[in-house]
């Protein structure tokens with residue numbers, strides 16, 4: 240017997256992102272961890288008189304947002320190196336810190352940034368933890384933190400070995416061992432799934448790339464990687480293999496394994512067709528692409544070919560925040576100004592990418608991403624008394640261009656409330672800050688980041 244309806248989440252606009260479409264003065268009826276019904280508020284109120292009601296006839300309710308690409312390994316690295324190109328940024332900021340990232344840094348960093356995600360309406364996060372700790376499987380700390388927070392997630396170890404390939408502790412066998420350990424930790428969790436992680440195609444030795452793709456295929460694991468993010472990647476790949484990284488990924492069996500790939504900025508038309516035919520999802524990270532001046536993802540061309548699309552913040556080192564609502568806005572604006580065409584992207588498209596698009600890309604479309612009976616109760620309420628949701632003509636446009644984290648009032652994952660009237664119900668940011676500062680300082684010192692003082696000079 241199914242659980243009784245215990246909660247009605249009401250708003251002036253309920254955007255289901257599913258078959259029920261957009262509803263006025265409506266509610267989502269929640270039974271324990273599941274969406275039981277979506278419909279007019281008065282009818283649901285009459286049917287379930289004992290249920291708690293959260294919300295009123297104003298504001299907006301949406302499915303929880305899916306942040307389809309980030310790096311909790313960068314949780315402690317905000318606010319540096321804005322004037323480095325991505326090629327230099329990787330070698331001068333990320334590589335020196337990677338061997339010093341501990342499981343404790345992973346756990347505490349994820350707790351802190353996870354709260355920032357919740358505050359901006361995220362209920363599912365797809366993480367790639369990139370580290371090179373020689374003795375510990377640091378990526379496992381992310382699963383522990385997501386569990387503590389109550390967030391839904393997909394984790395991977397963004398493995399690379401080219402920078403450390405002379406060191407025995409970065410043998411292919413040891414790297415594969417961490418994938419197995421992370422998969423096991425995720426399998427034991429309630430809401431965290433696993434993918435095989437390839438940091439970048441160029442960052443992997445051929446031996447690791449082939450072994451990773453084979454293991455993913457054998458285990459039925461999807462893959463999470465970066466692809467065609469930066470112009471230099473094309474030249475480097477041509478010199479190394481005589482083909483692009485997209486071509487190399489295809490040849491190694493990466494695309495056939497069910498792949499989601501960050502960026503897809505530097506892709507030819509033939510490569511876009513290949514992404515479409517293999518069902519490879521492109522995870523658009525406009526804020527990071529702008530900070531690192533990487534280029535502009537050809538969103539319209541990818542969409543017209545049927546390439547699955549999702550939206551991400553990317554990591555703290557190339558975004559400086561995990562504010563997903565800001566990404567919705569920047570994602571549309573970048574396309575409009577780049578194409579000099581106000582119709583190049585729109586608010587509805589951004590919200591679709593950040594909800595059902597992201598969920599489907601991650602293989603979670605049956606579980607989350609839209610408000611439909613039977614799906615998990617992952618939902619977000621934007622309060623009608625906030626600046627961002629007080630006046631609503633077009634709710635899509637209002638959320639994408641007008642709202643911010645301060646509009647996000649309530650967040651539920653699996654029917655469990657994580658944010659209530661703007662207050663966190665579990666961990667509090669202020670109580671995490673002292674430890675976060677301490678670990679961030681330790682990481683910068685260990686990676687000798689201070690030596691750069693200002694990294695660019």
Ligand SMILES: [Zn+2]
Pocket residue numbers: 308309310465501553554
């Ligand atoms: Zn990334």
